[in-house]
Amino acid sequence: MTKRADGKEKRSRILESACEVFAEKGYHAATVADICQRAGANVAAVNYYFTDKSALYVEAWQQAYKQSSRPGSPEVADISPEEQLRIYIHSLIKNFSDHDANGQFARLYLMELVNPTGLIHNLWHELIEPMRKVLLGIISEIMGAEVTAETVLFCDMSIVNQCRTLLTVRRSDLEYLLAQPLSVDLINRLADHIITFSLAGIKAVGKSKN
């Protein structure tokens, strides 16, 4: 006997709100009831479709990852590494400021970083490491070969953590600090700021290491 047509709809609605709630509150503070409520589903559905809160969490991770548009290695060809960095930072900032699909994975990642559940140990290397490689490559190119892995890594951390501002600080707090609504324009200005700041930073660090 085959599956029902409507079948997986509720399942995916649950998965969707799981992404939302876990991203917002982290694993512990999120409740199954909350997730199901948002999905318009009965709590038992979590067990039916996913067996567990923890299994749901893992699936939510994978789901959020799949849906996130990661800054891919920009087609090398004739683009200068500086330009690549610009593109990379812009896409990072765009992702991080997004509250759906894209932003969710980044938030899940941050929450796991800050208070690890230990549930996604396997995924970690598989998903995160390749993402890092891209930025590391770009930085290396900008700095030239003379420079140590440590220095490149420091620059990577400098850049990524600047961008994480948007994940760390609540929208309302950010708006309060900046005394203005979080418009697309503001986001773009922030991205440009980080680009200018970081390019100069990289150059300076590169120079001081030779």
Add this chain to the structure above:
Amino acid sequence: MTKRADGKEKRSRILESACEVFAEKGYHAATVADICQRAGANVAAVNYYFTDKSALYVEAWQQAYKQSSRPGSPEVADISPEEQLRIYIHSLIKNFSDHDANGQFARLYLMELVNPTGLIHNLWHELIEPMRKVLLGIISEIMGAEVTAETVLFCDMSIVNQCRTLLTVRRSDLEYLLAQPLSVDLINRLADHIITFSLAGIKAVGKSKN
């Protein structure tokens, strides 16, 4: 009848481990049982001394704040703002890498930022705002008067978030990434990196805005 001499000892032991546990796991994931266990106290002691988990949390915040050595406004006098920034970043990094007293407040702050409990709304402005003012002042001085409040704020965010690397990433993960133990020396190199990176960043942003 007066208080007992041994009285407040257990109380302060509980407060101490509350700082530890809350800093490590955040409000939700932390359990009263865990806190009391570490303090060698009975769970009921929390109620006796603090009435509540939530009240304990608030006190832990205040305690951690008091114990943290905040980067004070370096005595102005003849120190250049650049030098002030160096000192500031060093002390920030030192605090953030510390796992006792100092680091605890910074971690509590981060955890609250990332997933607010709403329990310390009052303290927020009172404690956090003054801290920010110092760095904002230094940056303003470096950039000169020509520059907008937004630009100064962006720089502030760039710097603080770079330093937050140490709060965000678990020690073991950091050691894995850097392929070396987290020595005092490494911390210092990181601080120096952030200083060089940020000074150049500030200058570049300042120039591009004139």
Add this chain to the structure above:
DNA sequence: AGATTTCTTAAATGATGATTTAAAATATTA
């Protein structure tokens, strides 16, 4: 339609963790 399987639900059960209670232990003062 009738048989079969998939979904959905309300309510029950269990587990974990916070909070309370009431009695026991320990210190202080006179």
Add this chain to the structure above:
DNA sequence: TAATATTTTAAATCATCATTTAAGAAATCT
């Protein structure tokens, strides 16, 4: 030391959630 106040404890209670159950509703297939 006796009287009194403070602190500590084990066990009970309560609340919140996660998880299971068992029965009903809705599709699908023959």
